[in-house]
Amino acid sequence: MTSIIILSDTHIVAEGALAYGHSDTAAALMSAITTINTRLPELGPVEGVLVTGDLTDFGTEEEYRRFATMMQRLALPWWAIPGNHDRRGPMRSVFAGADWLPASGEVNWQRSFGDWELIALDTLREGAHHGELGDEGLAFLDAALSRIGTRPALVATHHPWMASGIAAMDADNLHDGAALMARLEAHPGPVRMISGHVHRTAFAQIGRVPCQIVPAPCHAVHLDRRPGAENCLALEPGALTLISHSSEQGFTSMQVPVGHVPGPWPFGEV
Ligand SMILES: [Fe+2]
Numbered sequence: 001m002t003s004i005i006i007l008s009d010t011h012i013v014a015e016g017a018l019a020y021g022h023s024d025t026a027a028a029l030m031s032a033i034t035t036i037n038t039r040l041p042e043l044g045p046v047e048g049v050l051v052t053g054d055l056t057d058f059g060t061e062e063e064y065r066r067f068a069t070m071m072q073r074l075a076l077p078w079w080a081i082p083g084n085h086d087r088r089g090p091m092r093s094v095f096a097g098a099d100w101l102p103a104s105g106e107v108n109w110q111r112s113f114g115d116w117e118l119i120a121l122d123t124l125r126e127g128a129h130h131g132e133l134g135d136e137g138l139a140f141l142d143a144a145l146s147r148i149g150t151r152p153a154l155v156a157t158h159h160p161w162m163a164s165g166i167a168a169m170d171a172d173n174l175h176d177g178a179a180l181m182a183r184l185e186a187h188p189g190p191v192r193m194i195s196g197h198v199h200r201t202a203f204a205q206i207g208r209v210p211c212q213i214v215p216a217p218c219h220a221v222h223l224d225r226r227p228g229a230e231n232c233l234a235l236e237p238g239a240l241t242l243i244s245h246s247s248e249q250g251f252t253s254m255q256v257p258v259g260h261v262p263g264p265w266p267f268g269e270v
């Protein structure tokens with residue numbers, strides 16, 4: 001069995017600032033890193049951490065430097081795709097030389113883990129909040145799927161295709177998600193889609209493709225499905241997502257809370 005951890009929507013801001021005036025995203029990221037490092041022996045072998053977009057809040061070099069400095073404490077390698085709050089230019093200048101980062105163009109990449117493949121897709125449209133793969137992303141996906149044949153694929157995006165019922169978020173979903181799903185439907189091996197952006201856990205089965213949205217270590221998008229509801233953040237408990245693959249069960253997903261919780265205690269104790 002091989003595993004990776006998904007860390008999404010870290011929204012790092014400048015030193016001393018709170019995201020949206022309320023969310024200490026740096027403290028949340030540090031807590032997430034500590035959680036990963038201390039829980040690693042219990043979680044089994046983990047290959048690395050995938051950051052599914054919105055690494056920073058404003059996409060400045062200062063924010064990426066702060067993010068990179070904090071991630072130096074992580075006991076695992078990490079890789080990333082951009083979200084709508086990111087900017088490719090500053091990402092490239094700060095993360096230059098990272099083995100997952102293409103030298104130019106959109107940040108699409110593929111990585112092999114034992115008996116499965118991770119296909120990470122850039123859905124950022126700079127200047128817009130919605131997501132789109134566009135011709136470059138779809139061409140990359142076509143080539144990657146054809147290369148991997150029948151091997152299982154985890155396809156990661158920042159923007160999801162599935163709806164959450166939170167109107168303001170759903171409006172900014174992956175606008176060409178139908179084109180993505182048609183390709184995943186046609187993949188001859190097992191496939192799963194995983195996304196960020198909504199900062200909370202959600203799951204849907206769309207056709208034959210399980211689609212999952214993962215939580216953030218910091219604030220959540222408040223769950224309010226009333227028509228016209230104002231889009232708000234709430235300081236729900238943060239979480240990480242452990243994705244594992246085995247030949248017997250395919251992909252499994254487990255949520256890991258960020259921070260220290262009381263316990264563990266043996267069930268046999270009274
Ligand atoms: Fe986000």
Ligand SMILES: [Fe+2]
Pocket residue numbers: 054083084085158196197198
């Ligand atoms: Fe986002």
